[in-house]
Amino acid sequence: MLQDTTPKEPSAMPIPLIDVFAGPGGLNEGFSSLIDAAGEPIFQTVASFELDPWACETLKLRSAVRHYRRIDRVAPSSYYEFLRSGGRGLADLKVHSEMAVGFKEAESEVVCMALGPQTRPESDHIIESALQRHGGKDDWVLIGGPPCQAYSLAGRSRRKGDPTFADDHKHVLYKEYLAILERFRPSVFVMENVKGMLSSKHAGGAIFQSIRDDLSSAGYDLRSFVIPGSDPSPSDFIIRSENYGIPQRRHRVILLGVRHGTTLDSAGVLEEAMAPVTVEQAIGGLPRIRSMVSPRNRDSEVEWRRARDTAWLIAGRSGGRTAPTPDIGAAYLDEPAGDIVGELGDWLLDDRLGGVTLHESRAHMTKDLMRYGYLAQKAVMGERPKLGDLPDELVPNHKNARDVNAPFTDRFRVQVSGQASTTVVSHISKDGHYYIHPDPVQMRSLSVREAARLQTFPDDYFFVGGRTQQYHQVGNAVPPLLARQLGEVVARMFGRKVDTQRL
Template sequence: MSLEIKRKIDRLKNGGAPRVLDLFAGCGGISLGFHSAGYKLCAAIEMDPVAAASHALNFYPHLEENERNRHARSRDIVLTEPHPFMQEMGFDEPEAAIDVIVGGPPCQAFARVGRAKLREVAEHPHAFIKDPRSDLYLRYLEYIKQLKPVALLVENVPDVLNHGGHNIYEEICEVLEDLGYTCRYTLLNAVHYGVPEMRERAFLIGYAAGVTEEVLFPEPTHRHVLPKGYEGSRQVALKFLPEPDRDSLNEDNSRFVPTPKGTPGLPPAVTAREALQDLPPIRDHLKGKLKKGPRRFDMLWPYEESRQITEYGRLMRSWPGFENQVGIKDHVIRFLPRDYAIFARMNAGDQYPEAYRHAIDLFNEKLAALQAKGQAPAKGSREHQRLWDETVPPYDPGKFPNKWRKMEADQPARTLMAHLGKDSYSHIHYDSSQARTISVREAARLQSFPDGFVFIGPMNPGFRQIGNAVPPLMAKALAEVMLKTLRG
């Protein structure tokens, strides 16, 4: 154990707040969870300028503008060296500054790197620059090597365990163990931690030697049986766990920890209705008051006292440090006039094939109404085609069965994706009287961002930031179990 790491361990066991660096931070889902668990957020690196600006606005509002702008600057981690970056952020002794490094590095091209390359980078910190196979995970590992945190957290999609035939987390664990860390990883679903969304992710936790030999993951706080698709994806992800080593005293040669099951009697998962029902309804689009164009976050939607609020809704309004008792400004939706009537007819759980059939019914009803007036366009005419295009979506229901989905009010939402910024059809509001896709703020609620958390707009970047984020409540559960370990 290095003297620097020993000093950090002693400081934490004496009650010091763990100091965090968030890499690939996005707008700050992990940052918010750790901040809420009592960690001190020191700095973050994010390449997307809009997400970096949102992060700085939420976590450094107390700083002078020029100082906050330093945090808001977007940075490419490939071009950002650990020590100069920490010095730029005001830390004269970079190795002494950070206790915990967290982040979710993208895994593109990682399968082409492999164990040998990871170890090469561990030995030669600039090797990634010379090799076109370099991967962003290598930069994450380089920050670990240079800044010597006491603990670390890595987040990614489940496929990180089965990526081109590689179990990336096993390979990362091998390198981290060479650097002196004890590592384990598992699969967790956000819905089991109070998030009203079924979001499966792979998490890896590591601790420096001298902290612990046992890596724990948070026990579920809520119960929910995942749909078959989620369970199937989990089994595919686990296909490349290492085989048992029969020559070893420990037959299980994997660093994988089985997903915690939780204790009997847990409360049920938070539903979409519980998450959203206190927010103001949106119906102006049904009256022709919504126009095409950018959606900016400049209109306040006051909370309505008449709408019932749940325990989850109260948490979203009263999250410490992000309280909001007035209203919301990012309650904006997509302009989709062709589809409002389809949304209204869809049943809970309906996907695109059902939506397409509803659209055909609507077209036939319009055609019948015109026939009753003697105004029906001839089949094959330009007018007939225009009526079809105004009513029926152009996608083949056989090729795009999952493109649309209407949420079930009494179930958690399905996974929010970053492509919400492109269409939002994956999350059609359960309330047929509103006949629309969800708003930016509703997406934030489903992802467990409090109402006082501000996203730099307009709408599309707002959706993208939310879809890319780790749910803060999930991050908080991980942060709390890590803090207990760090306190000894």
């Protein structure tokens, strides 16, 4: 092979990045993927703060992988062996000769702790030290999203009448974000939260206006990522992910803050995608799998087919007994994933992986299987039944399920193949009712990998923990491909040219 002798542009030092309330690292992944024309990273994470211990382990694993990609542009082969094993042997991977240095760096980067007034002296010391080590006392970027349960419409609905709700500390966790801004003065910050923040109130006042006033007093101008101008209205901060190549209708408030007096270039805006990306495009190429029938001692193909045949019969479809049965259980590396065309495929797929990880259906009760099969088949027929429309034999045996005013009438929802999905949230860890696979043949809820693809986590991104913890992490993240686009806007503010390739 001929050596490429094309001269490369000189590369500037990476811009330090600190990630707070990091979750499993969605914002971090997007920003860290950006490289310049010389192939060097534009941002480098110097500290990540997260409370959830499983998410911390995920962050450490990804940080170690990123360490080697900065050096060799590829992850070590031992990492792919770990993925091919379905994630077994993490302790051995941490001390493997190919990965030990990366994990040592990750241990100093990822901080597993709660941010709050009591821990502020410790977190301030960690931030101070990290910035000093990387020369970023002035030009650096703070990213993160304070926990959003207190602001979300669903959270407020579930806790209506709860006398402790007004005192929930999550209402004011943004104050920890604010404290970092006031003390360490990053040039730019990016803060993400739920759309419900715009209408949430606390102690008699509007949360969003209070946050906006506090940020202005701290010395920051707010900009919108989607609307140009210097005085955005509250609705201008809402980013609708499906407009930017994300296969998910995720609507979030994302603030871009710029420190007063900086000489940074004016912020640009995100460029809308030419066409929406659908559920089918994102997950349609993954291997077909079937759910186990719960409890596991009842599982059998006969029992599973009986549930599907009944569901299809009720839905008005025949032929269940002749339909193919997906392979049972996991599809780690036994079948390759299908191609995804375009930017999303370039982002998600990894040829070295050779298949998919975390693609295993959870077990479902027979009645839930029947509901999933029925509703998926109805979706194929262009119908979207709600709770009150279910046939009697499929109505859940809940106290209020048959009430005229039953809450959450869309508690069972099929993700439609030809559209972007609904928002993937952490509740997916509780049950799969809101995330029914569109293929009636499979009759199940989404796997962790399918949820991760809708969130645009690359296929080689591994979530540490049991399946419940994995779902929880996926639902708590910012879509990394959207985060990359946010990072491009911020990079241009610093005068950095972004290459189309990724780290």
